[in-house]
Amino acid sequence: MNKIAxxxxxxxxxxxQRLVASxxxxxxxxxxxxxxxxxxxxxxxxxxxxxxxxxxxxAIYEIINNHLSQLHNIFLVYTSGSGLKSYGKKQSKxxxxxxxxxxxxxxxxxxxxxxxxKLFGGVAKNHPNDxxxxxxxxxxxxxxxxEL
Ligand SMILES: Cc1cc2nc3c(=O)[nH]c(=O)nc-3n(C[C@H](O)[C@H](O)[C@H](O)COP(=O)(O)O)c2cc1C
Numbered sequence: 001m002n003k004i005a006x007x008x009x010x011x012x013x014x015x016x017q018r019l020v021a022s023x024x025x026x027x028x029x030x031x032x033x034x035x036x037x038x039x040x041x042x043x044x045x046x047x048x049x050x051x052x053x054x055x056x057x058x059a060i061y062e063i064i065n066n067h068l069s070q071l072h073n074i075f076l077v078y079t080s081g082s083g084l085k086s087y088g089k090k091q092s093k094x095x096x097x098x099x100x101x102x103x104x105x106x107x108x109x110x111x112x113x114x115x116x117x118k119l120f121g122g123v124a125k126n127h128p129n130d131x132x133x134x135x136x137x138x139x140x141x142x143x144x145x146x147e148l
Pocket of ligand 1: 009010011012013014015016017049050051052053054055080082083084109110111112113
């Protein structure tokens with residue numbers, strides 16, 4: 001059984017926070033609690049955020065860059081208005097170039113009212129929904145049992 005931590009930041013509609021808070025078999029930390037965490041006691045560390053202009057929140061990259069020596073096996077979780085998987089693929093590649101073992105990522109849509117979308121009542125309304133949350137729980141269950 002792997003011990004898992006997730007560090008998250010969720011600034012737009014708390015979409016990512018709702019998603020990560022739905023699992024109680026992982027330790028969940030807000031990005032600004034990083035100084036209180038001993039990352040080395042975890043088998044796997046997840047980083048979760050909304051997607052802002054095609055990327056994770058910059059706080060996530062800062063934390064990763066500042067803790068590279070304590071990180072090895074990581075995974076990514078994100079919500080985005082579009083639901084595109086390409087964000088996860090691109091960011092995984094970028095983080096692998098830092099020497100990290102990015103095992104996998106989970107993504108789903110998240111309610112988005114940024115910019116012009118606001119005029120139309122937003123996109124991805126009601127996401128993350130029950131199906132997104134259920135799929136996320138299954139994703140985490142697999143990681144808990146994953147042989148590393
Ligand atoms: C400033 C800003 C930029 C965004 N850029 C993108 C984007 O490039 N692609 C996308 O699919 N969604 C984009 N979104 C939508 C968010 O990724 C989506 O609403 C996400 O669920 C927000 O997560 P949060 O509520 O946890 O912050 C953007 C939202 C904001 C506020």
